[in-house]
Every structure is written in C-alpha cells, then in structure tokens.
Amino acid sequence: MAEWWSYRPEDMLLFSPRVYWRMFELHNAAVWPLHLLTVTAGLGAVLLALGRAHGTARWVAFILAILWVFVGWSFLWLRYSTINWAIDYLAPLFLLQAGLLVIAGILPHALVFDRRHGVAGWNGLAMAITALFLYPLLALAFNWRQAEVFGIAPDPTAIGTLGLLLMTRGAFRLVLLPIPALWCLVSGLTLWTMEEPTAWLPIAAVIVTLATYMLPTGRKS
Amino acid sequence: MPIARRSVLEGMLAAAASSFVPLPGRAQEATILTRPIPASGEVIPVIGLGSWITFNVGNDPVLMDECASVMAAFFTAGGRLIDCSPMYGSSQTAIGYGLAKLGMPKPLFSAEKVWTSGPDGPGQIERSRQFWGVPRFDLVQVHNLIDWQENLKTLMDMKSAGTLRYVGITTSEERRHDLLEEIMRTQPIDFVQLTYNVVDREPEQRLLPLAGDRGIAVIVNRPFQQGALTRRLRNESLPSWAAEIGVSTWAQFILKHIISHPAVTVAIPATTSVDHVRENLDAGRGVQMDAGMRARMASYVQDL
Numbered sequence: 001m002a003e004w005w006s007y008r009p010e011d012m013l014l015f016s017p018r019v020y021w022r023m024f025e026l027h028n029a030a031v032w033p034l035h036l037l038t039v040t041a042g043l044g045a046v047l048l049a050l051g052r053a054h055g056t057a058r059w060v061a062f063i064l065a066i067l068w069v070f071v072g073w074s075f076l077w078l079r080y081s082t083i084n085w086a087i088d089y090l091a092p093l094f095l096l097q098a099g100l101l102v103i104a105g106i107l108p109h110a111l112v113f114d115r116r117h118g119v120a121g122w123n124g125l126a127m128a129i130t131a132l133f134l135y136p137l138l139a140l141a142f143n144w145r146q147a148e149v150f151g152i153a154p155d156p157t158a159i160g161t162l163g164l165l166l167m168t169r170g171a172f173r174l175v176l177l178p179i180p181a182l183w184c185l186v187s188g189l190t191l192w193t194m195e196e197p198t199a200w201l202p203i204a205a206v207i208v209t210l211a212t213y214m215l216p217t218g219r220k221s
Numbered sequence: 222m223p224i225a226r227r228s229v230l231e232g233m234l235a236a237a238a239s240s241f242v243p244l245p246g247r248a249q250e251a252t253i254l255t256r257p258i259p260a261s262g263e264v265i266p267v268i269g270l271g272s273w274i275t276f277n278v279g280n281d282p283v284l285m286d287e288c289a290s291v292m293a294a295f296f297t298a299g300g301r302l303i304d305c306s307p308m309y310g311s312s313q314t315a316i317g318y319g320l321a322k323l324g325m326p327k328p329l330f331s332a333e334k335v336w337t338s339g340p341d342g343p344g345q346i347e348r349s350r351q352f353w354g355v356p357r358f359d360l361v362q363v364h365n366l367i368d369w370q371e372n373l374k375t376l377m378d379m380k381s382a383g384t385l386r387y388v389g390i391t392t393s394e395e396r397r398h399d400l401l402e403e404i405m406r407t408q409p410i411d412f413v414q415l416t417y418n419v420v421d422r423e424p425e426q427r428l429l430p431l432a433g434d435r436g437i438a439v440i441v442n443r444p445f446q447q448g449a450l451t452r453r454l455r456n457e458s459l460p461s462w463a464a465e466i467g468v469s470t471w472a473q474f475i476l477k478h479i480i481s482h483p484a485v486t487v488a489i490p491a492t493t494s495v496d497h498v499r500e501n502l503d504a505g506r507g508v509q510m511d512a513g514m515r516a517r518m519a520s521y522v523q524d525l
C-alpha cells in the first residue's frame with residue numbers, strides 16, 4: 001500500500017457505525033458468560049492493587065496478560081479484522097503486550113505496587129473504575145447488548161490496564177504503557193471519525209496517563 | 222487473510238450456496254439505458270453498484286443477507302456492474318456470498334481492483350477472484366493509481382492471456398487528475414474511474430472529453446459524495462421541472478445528470494438499502510438530458 005499520505009482519516013474508516021456496534025453485540029452474545037469471569041478478574045486485580053501487598057503485583061500482570069491474549073485473538077483477530085484490515089497489524093501487538101506482561105510478572109521487582117497514596121494511584125484507580133464500571137453503564141444509555149466490557153472488548157481492557165499500571169511503579173512500567181496507549185489513540189480516532197460521543201474516553205485515558213507519568217513523582221521508582 | 226477467518230468465510234459461502242434463491246423475473250418496466258464500452262462495443266447499463274463501506278459487514282450473518290438482498294434488487298432491476306476492491310474490508314466476501322446465494326446471476330459484470338505495491342498483484346487478484354467465486358473478472362482496475370506502472374503491466378498481461386477482459390485505473394481525488402490524464406493519453410486502458418457529479422464538475426474540462434476522444438469507458442464513483450451530497454440536498458426542494466426530466470428524488474436528479482454526460486459509461490452509487498438501489502436504477506430509465514438541460518441542472522444546484 002503505497003502513498004499513505006494520500007489518505008484522510010475518513011478514508012480509513014472502512015465501515016459504518018452500525019456494523020461497528022453490531023460487532024460488539026455479536027461478540028457479546030458469542031462469548032457470554034465469560035464477561036462475569038473477566039470483570040471478576042479485573043476487580044480482583046484492582047483489589048490486589050489497593051491492598052498493595054508485597055509480591056502481588058505479578059498476579060495483576062498475569063491476569064492482564066491472559067486478558068490481552070483473549071481480547072487480541074477473539075475480538076481483534078477473529079472479528080474486528082474482518083471489517084478493518086489495519087487490525088491485522090495491531091492484533092499482534094496485543095500478543096506482544098501479553099508477553100511483556102508475563103515478563104514483568106516473572107522478573108523480580110519489574111513491577112511493584114506504589115506504597116504511597118499518590119496522585120498516580122488515584123488517577124490509576126479512576127481509570128480502572130472507568131474501565132470496569134463506567135463502560136458497561138454507558139452501554140445502558142445506548143444499547144446494553146453492544147456493551148464494551150473489560151476483558152472482552154479492547155477499549156476498556158486497554159484503559160483498565162493503563163489504570164492498573166499507574167498504580168504500580170518500577171522501571172518496567174515504561175515498557176508496558178505504549179501498546180495500551182497506542183490502542184487508545186487508534187480507537188479514539190476511529191470513534192471520533194465516526195462522530196461517536198464516547199470518542200473522548202480513550203483519548204482522555206492517554207492524556208491522563210501521560211500527564212501522570214510526567215508528574216514529578218510519577219516516574220520515580 | 223488468516224486461516225481462521227478464511228474458514229469462517231468459506232463456511233458462510235457454502236451456507237449461501239445451499240440457500241440458493243433464484244432471482245424473480247424482470248418486472249414489466251422501462252428497460253434501463255445502456256452504453257457501449259468503446260474498446261469492444263459490448264453494452265452495459267448506466268447504473269452500477271458500489272460496495273465501499275456499505276458491503277463491509279464482516280461476518281455478521283444478518284447484514285450479509287441484507288447485502289444479498291440489495292444485490293438481488295439490483296439484478297432484478299436490470300443492473301450489471303458491481304465494483305469492489307481488496308481495500309474494502311469484507312465487501313468482497315459479502316459480494317461472493319450474495320452471488321452464491323443468487324445462483325451467480327448471468328448479467329453480472331464484475332469490476333475489481335488491484336491495490337498493492339510490489340509484486341503481489343497477481344496473487345491479490347487471484348484471492349479476490351476466489352472471494353467473488355467467478356471464473357475470471359470482467360474488469361480489474363489499478364486502485365487509486367497505486368504502483369500504476371507495475372500493476373497496469375500485470376493487468377495487460379492478464380488481458381493478453383485471456384484471464385481478464387478489460388483493464389482500468391481509478392482515482393477519487395481531483396489532485397491526481399493530472400497523472401490520470403497522462404495515463405489516459407499514453408496507456409491502452411479500457412476503463413477509467415473518477416469522481417464526477419453535479420457539484421464536482423472538474424472532469425468536464427479535460428478528462429471526460431479525453432475519454433471520449435480516446436475511446437475509454439468512464440465509471441463514475443462517489444456520485445453522492447459518499448452520501449454527503451444527498452444529505453445536504455435533503456431539505457431543499459427539487460426544481461418545478463423535475464417531473465419533466467423524470468426524476469422524483471435528489472438521488473435520481475444527481476444520477477441523471479451524471480449518466481447523461483455523453484462520455485460517461487456507468488455511475489456506481491453504493492447503498493445498504495433495497496429501496497435506494499431500485500430508486501437509483503430507475504434514474505437509468507427514460508429520457509436523457511442534453512447539454513443545455515445538464516447545465517440548467519448544475520446551475521440550479523449551485524444556486525441553492
């Protein structure tokens with residue numbers, strides 16, 4: 001595909017909003033009741049992060065790794081890529097992210113919980129709650145069958161991951177942030193091109209993550 | 222295309238074939254206007270069917286059937302040319318599904334594109350052919366002038382070998398018209414595809430007359446500016462003389478204006494709606510506009 005510059009964002013939108021949202025409806029119906037499991041896993045990860053017990057951050061990494069493989073394979077690869085060929089290039093990044101999370105879980109001290117209740121922790125918690133609860137609630141306002149659920153759909157999974165990572169510290173965190181942030185940007189741009197009111201959510205998640213990371217205390221490990 | 226998805230799609234094709242629905246007989250209505258392809262003299266109806274966005278429905282079975290219904294209405298109303306591209310996501314699969322479900326309608330004139338740079342052209346065309354389920358394409362066009370030298374050579378070779386009937390090239394951007402013009406002047410192409418409608422009239426200056434002079438068939442894409450034009454005109458009233466020229470909607474007004482240009486061979490509006498596809502084909506029946514009337518139509522829209 002030569003001459004990428006000759007395409008505008010609208011040209012990249014290969015599908016209609018109707019097809020996009022029906023995709024979530026079909027996917028939800030196909031994988032139900034896994035939603036209960038993935039949301040419980042997400043809640044467990046948040047509770048571990050809040051407990052901040054020594055050595056438990058690795059379990060958060062392992063939980064997230066499983067969810068990234070599942071979302072990348074079942075949603076991106078098998079479903080989303082049928083209407084958007086660009087996903088062929090993004091789905092492997094979900095697998096890569098899962099691999100990085102596993103490495104972060106195995107390496108000693110790669111990822112540890114922040115012992116202080118800093119701004120980063122609160123921002124992270126807010127993002128995790130957005131991913132776990134706000135997303136399904138938003139769907140109630142539109143069409144609950146088309147809900148985007150943490151661990152099932154990519155946006156809440158990426159936002160929740162960014163949130164949980166903000167609650168940790170450790171040098172490895174820097175390696176784990178780019179892929180979820182990139183996904184949020186791509187998805188935010190897609191939703192914005194479709195003129196969807198929720199487009200700002202993934203974009204805001206990236207801005208909050210960047211801002212938090214830039215904070216004087218944000219980077220310290 | 223990954224194996225898993227390919228097998229899902231193959232399953233759907235098999236399902237489509239097993240639920241074969243024959244097309245109903247042609248209704249008693251005025252036949253749709255045709256135009257000759259200058260390279261051969263073969264005639265095709267002036268309204269075709271696009272598939273960008275509208276047919277990219279993934280593996281959604283309900284929407285695949287909706288696409289098949291649009292195709293059924295298209296063929297029943299006398300349409301022939303369907304346009305697609307490997308760039309259009311799953312539109313090729315939806316077309317293949319529809320064709321299988323309709324028992325591979327004989328009138329089909331298949332118009333595909335090659336959209337790749339580098340040596341994968343023949344491979345890509347073969348994959349497209351399998352998606353459609355046709356023995357060979359009637360027309361393959363170089364999409365958006367991509368790697369046009371290499372791709373045109375591939376298409377010319379296929380045409381010489383008898384595995385392709387016509388060769389074309391496309392763009393939908395006015396700023397590429399200079400290059401398009403050069404290609405039209407220098408290459409032995411059968412078809413050119415470009416954007417032309419009552420508000421995007423730049424091709425009237427050079428490209429359409431050139432196509433006429435060089436004997437190149439013209440496919441007109443984006444007749445409704447991807448729906449923006451029909452949406453913009455929705456709340457405006459049609460001229461009082463609309464009935465005289467046989468149009469009852471803005472979509473028909475726009476299409477009639479396009480296909481009445483003597484150099485235009487076929488316009489290819491895309492739609493998800495059976496009613497719209499019928500309405501669009503109806504624009505291809507009845508009277509044609511002369512140059513004076515076409516100018517009047519354009520200035521009416523300009524003055525709104």
Ligand SMILES: NC(=O)c1ccc[n+]([C@@H]2O[C@H](COP(=O)([O-])OP(=O)(O)OC[C@H]3O[C@@H](n4cnc5c(N)ncnc54)[C@H](OP(=O)(O)O)[C@@H]3O)[C@@H](O)[C@H]2O)c1
Binds near residue numbers: 392
């Ligand atoms: N470079 C290239 O090669 C290139 C570039 C662009 C396009 N193309 C080809 O040209 C085709 C047409 O262009 P396009 O799809 O971009 O846009 P288009 O045909 O100008 O517009 C399509 C839109 O018009 C609406 N529509 C269709 N019939 C209508 C009617 N009777 N009344 C009101 N609205 C109507 C459709 O909505 P509904 O679904 O509601 O009917 C659809 O949203 C493409 O599908 C593609 O095959 C090629």
